[in-house]
Amino acid sequence: MSGGSDSEEKIRMQLPIRGGDFSKAGEASSKIKNILKQLGVSPAVIKRVAIACFESEINIVAYANKGQFSVDITTGEIRVLAKDEGPGIECVEMAMMEGFSTAPPELREMGFGAGMGLPNIKKAVDWMKIESQVGVGTELEFKILFGGGENG
């Protein structure tokens, strides 16, 4: 985790994500989006959170056996830990390059797998960290500040 926050904690939740189940892909991100809407977070910030969450969720559904979002929302920020059990990423540096993709054809037919996922998440968030172990899984953690932040 990066530096702590002084903001009072408001909401903590865990949302399971099933690998391979494209019919449910996006439901966890949609839930987070609706909670932020109810909390009165600005639409521009909500859009950045939704993009980062949705890209992460699609990655878990497409590549992992299972995963989950651990979400912490305070008055000033949202932190999401997207953790999965799956093949892991062989070279994180390559995966962060725009256009690099190992997506299966099924994913491309749905309009994903253009190699924009991780770079897109990086652009949307104020802070992110990614750790991956081949054959074990991936942990992606990111933070978005409600006050605008570096990318807001």
Place this chain on the structure above:
Amino acid sequence: MHIIGAQLAEKLKAEMLVEAPGVNTVSFDSIVACDMMSDLLSMMNHGGGDSGVSALLTGLTNKQVVRTAEMVDIKLIVFANGKRPLAETIELAERCGISLASTEYTMFRSCGILFECGMKDVGGSN
């Protein structure tokens, strides 16, 4: 240029398949045209659609189009080339309050018509 959903559909001679509440009170001012949802997320992540409401022109008809549109606050999806969405796509659009329409025009012609009538690209250029 700002037009409501019904006017946009009329310009493309499109049939409204799902008319979500409010589609004819929302003003659309920009268009995103793509088949890759990854591209849509990327374009909308570059400030696209922050100041107004965008409509999506696409040839992709699966449920993930609606899910992606929901994430980036797109309120109207127009399917080009006369394509029709799957039943599950329609069902999700109704639940998410996103309108769907289908035009016989190609993507190229649809873009041309909307460009000619002053609709902007996402991010504001035209």
